[in-house]
Amino acid sequence: MNKTILQYFEWYLPDDAQHWKRAAKDAKHLADMGVTDVWLPPAYKGADGIHDVGYGVYDTYDLGEFNQKGSVPTKYGTKDEYIAAVKAFHKAGIGVLADIVLDHRIGADHTEWVEAETVNPENRDEITSDEQEIKAYTLFDFPGRGGKYSQFVWNATCFKGVDFDASTDDNKIYKFIGKKWSRNVDKETGNFDYLMGADIDFQAPYVTEELYRWGEWYLDTVGMDGFRLDAVKHITSRFFEGWLTNLREKSGKELFTVGEYWNAELPILLEYLDNVHNSMSLFDVGLHFNFFNAANAGGNFDMAHLLDNSLVQARPENAVTFVDNHDTQPGQALESFIPAWFKPLAYAVILLREGGVPCVFYGDSAGIPHNDIPPMGEPLEILMKLRQTHAYGPQHDYFDDYNIVGWTREGSEEGPGLAAILSDGAGGEKYMYVGKQHAGETWVPQLPTEDAAANEPVVIDEEGGATFHVPGGAVQVYTKDS
Ligand code: CA
Numbered sequence: 001m002n003k004t005i006l007q008y009f010e011w012y013l014p015d016d017a018q019h020w021k022r023a024a025k026d027a028k029h030l031a032d033m034g035v036t037d038v039w040l041p042p043a044y045k046g047a048d049g050i051h052d053v054g055y056g057v058y059d060t061y062d063l064g065e066f067n068q069k070g071s072v073p074t075k076y077g078t079k080d081e082y083i084a085a086v087k088a089f090h091k092a093g094i095g096v097l098a099d100i101v102l103d104h105r106i107g108a109d110h111t112e113w114v115e116a117e118t119v120n121p122e123n124r125d126e127i128t129s130d131e132q133e134i135k136a137y138t139l140f141d142f143p144g145r146g147g148k149y150s151q152f153v154w155n156a157t158c159f160k161g162v163d164f165d166a167s168t169d170d171n172k173i174y175k176f177i178g179k180k181w182s183r184n185v186d187k188e189t190g191n192f193d194y195l196m197g198a199d200i201d202f203q204a205p206y207v208t209e210e211l212y213r214w215g216e217w218y219l220d221t222v223g224m225d226g227f228r229l230d231a232v233k234h235i236t237s238r239f240f241e242g243w244l245t246n247l248r249e250k251s252g253k254e255l256f257t258v259g260e261y262w263n264a265e266l267p268i269l270l271e272y273l274d275n276v277h278n279s280m281s282l283f284d285v286g287l288h289f290n291f292f293n294a295a296n297a298g299g300n301f302d303m304a305h306l307l308d309n310s311l312v313q314a315r316p317e318n319a320v321t322f323v324d325n326h327d328t329q330p331g332q333a334l335e336s337f338i339p340a341w342f343k344p345l346a347y348a349v350i351l352l353r354e355g356g357v358p359c360v361f362y363g364d365s366a367g368i369p370h371n372d373i374p375p376m377g378e379p380l381e382i383l384m385k386l387r388q389t390h391a392y393g394p395q396h397d398y399f400d401d402y403n404i405v406g407w408t409r410e411g412s413e414e415g416p417g418l419a420a421i422l423s424d425g426a427g428g429e430k431y432m433y434v435g436k437q438h439a440g441e442t443w444v445p446q447l448p449t450e451d452a453a454a455n456e457p458v459v460i461d462e463e464g465g466a467t468f469h470v471p472g473g474a475v476q477v478y479t480k481d482s
Helices: 019-033 079-091 205-222 237-251 266-275 285-295 340-352 378-390
Strands: 005-007 037-039 057-059 095-100 110-120 123-127 132-139 159-162 173-176 198-200 226-229 256-259 281-283 319-322 357-361 395-398 404-409 418-423 428-433 442-445 465-470 474-480
Touching: 019 079, 019 378, 079 095, 079 205, 095 205, 095 256, 110 159, 123 173, 132 159, 132 173, 132 198, 205 237, 237 256, 237 266, 266 281, 266 285, 281 285, 285 319, 285 340, 319 340, 340 357, 340 378, 340 418, 340 474, 357 378, 378 474, 395 428, 404 428, 404 465, 418 428, 418 465, 465 474
Parallel strands: 005 037, 005 357, 037 095, 095 226, 226 256, 256 281, 281 319, 319 357
Antiparallel strands: 110 123, 110 132, 110 173, 159 173, 159 198, 395 404, 404 418, 418 474, 428 465, 442 474
């Protein structure tokens, strides 16, 4: 099987605590679709309780077990239902990636008086106030959990800063006196250590020890197969390499991991991968924005450059490719949703090419009812199937035209090959080589289209090539008739 991740949530899932139950029921169907791994949303209690998507993390030991923040279950269900869903996925042969949110904590149980100074939000290295006492939400003692699993109490010494002073109701970025932002973080805003809430201090040894302990407890309790790491550009690059190494050594598992480093600049992603010694993959943010720009150029994007500066081109073995996610969907923080007409083209690129591990978005496979966005349906289902049945063997690229580009896979012992052709402008044709061993074979279009030329089978010539057709603003995929 070709590894294929499904991000099994979108931002606006109902706050009904039923998602884990739905997931368990869906596991077999997802396996039939060609999904080999699911990325599940953050499973621990957020500050907004049952309404929290999971990124406003309050208590990482509360997987929907304790009456905290207004309910026992999280947005997605209870701890037992979560573990049952993981087991159902395993039974269906699907691996589970857990979402790890460690940059910050939100929803402290008590405030503390802390000495702090404000910083310029546009340049966090610039101090903009005298030292002052603020009332910070930094004391987490989790009364609803009562010390079960861990007695650790988080207080102001575990954090570097906050964005709220409860004594004045002011929203500013407050850095605690005696703390320094980490240097090994993204350089946007001067220093992007601070993102939100109470920012965790990874330089405090008792904090990292607790996070190592928690990681072991979480892996032991749930038995997941890997991780998606949230907001890694806001966390010292030194932390996760050690955290992952510890868990890999303790468990003996590979623990496939992808980090969310939200930056489209390829050199920055490569530098981070070097810093963490390739201990994880990263989402290919650059490729997402190439899709976004192509889709919004109304047919005037130079398709020859569709893969330029993408991580999958530069370091395919560490690239997780995606089209959209819960942050890029309409209404969300990083909104850059790929228009519907371009989605099949983008999915063909991530699903049918050699490099990278593709991550399919639930909002595309199941739709986003909140925004009346329907599931993609057949084009996505066909492309996901083709990934498992036909995306094998050496690749030949034809990214050589302003409108019409394509590639072929020759096939291998693992499975047969294919020819993919896309156009962001008018329909047309392209001659592509699929391998001399295929001479004389008839290859058949796989995606439904009204375009007559792109609906006709083609015969591979003696040289091992053929002229393939694509409708305007679409993708077509050909495979050997069988
Ligand atoms: Ca941080």
